[in-house]
Amino acid sequence: MICSDAFIATADAMAGVQGAPGYHYLTTPHPVAGLTPEQVRERAEAVADQVAKMLAGERA
């Protein structure tokens, strides 16, 4: 799960009502909506290592 950092409060609250308080997810800087495809690729590259660690069960 990757969330833009403007929505952390909502994401944490959602985790709580879904029975997973403290659920760990990754963040990317807000905003995202106006990015070009190239900028989205840069964002993906920036977070890729953390995604790999998370999938491997490590705390990113």
Added chain:
Amino acid sequence: MATPPDPDAAREAIEYCYEHGWTDGLPVIPASEALLEQFLAATPRDPDEVLWRMDHLDRECTVRTAAINAAMAGCLPEYFPVVLAAWDAVMRDRAAKGGGWQSTSGPAPLIVINGPIRSELGINSSGGIFAAGFRPNATIPRTLGLMLRNAFGVVPHVFDQTTQGIPGRFSICFGENEEESPWEPLATETGLEPGTSAVSCTLTRTYEFVDNRHTQDPEQLLNDFADTLSRTGSLIFRGQSAGVVLCPEHAQMLADAGYSKADVKDWFIEHVGRTEADLRRAGKDGVSASGPGARSASAEERAPADSFTPYFGARKDIPIIVAGARNAAISMVFRVFGEWSNTSVPIESMAAPVAAAKGG
């Protein structure tokens, strides 16, 4: 002479509600069991009936919970069937069902009431429909806001993600001025029997007035509306929906010139929109070039600068309501947040069951 109520005891009860986070910032009426019973007696519906469930939040609202919030909002018990119809009406809106209540847009429900219930409850449909001063107009929409907060837990900065919101978000509710409208009422247009007391509701964003006391030419008036309807700022996706709350004077002028409501809508379908050059100037030409879900700016020239992108696709995208006073030519354009259901919900009160109504 009866002893007046104790203001200190009242304030203590009001503060108790604040302390429990049950208010929208303004004082609420403390709701007793006895008051709740009066509200539940005003509707034939089962108090345990679930009005709506938000699965993702694991919260739901029953008729009883809605009644508590109606009482807290300051409704009289006899308003409660209107509250229930308003809730049912807005939840027919695709956006309301799809998470619109939590949207960064912070959309406002627009509640329009037709039929004899308007005079029975003293619902304002003439001067000051968007202003304050009328208890049902103020408390019925406020109830929806309290239901979201208290039943569903949609509170600001957490599950309510509103960036700025709409001024008067939970205060937009009025009767259609059927008596001074040249056309059939909104609820009749959507398929209910004439004379049915009913509620129509959709989620909305922008409200902007069109003050035109300048012309007697209907086409000039329509052009003035089209200019406001064609704003680029509110353009998000291709496929827009926007409506007009026409004052009686504007509506009558158009009707006198031979326009039906459908004619006005058809005129807007043809004329409301912007050129490619206009959209490009605002960074929104991707909207004209791509599919219905696009929110991208275009990367390259996709259409001639003078090509025209119409905003509306069908009459159902352009709700037209007649309301306000017949004292000046001032109307209101509003932007629909998602997609109005194009239906109206009959009001089920104990005195007037809904059996006579059709459609809905």
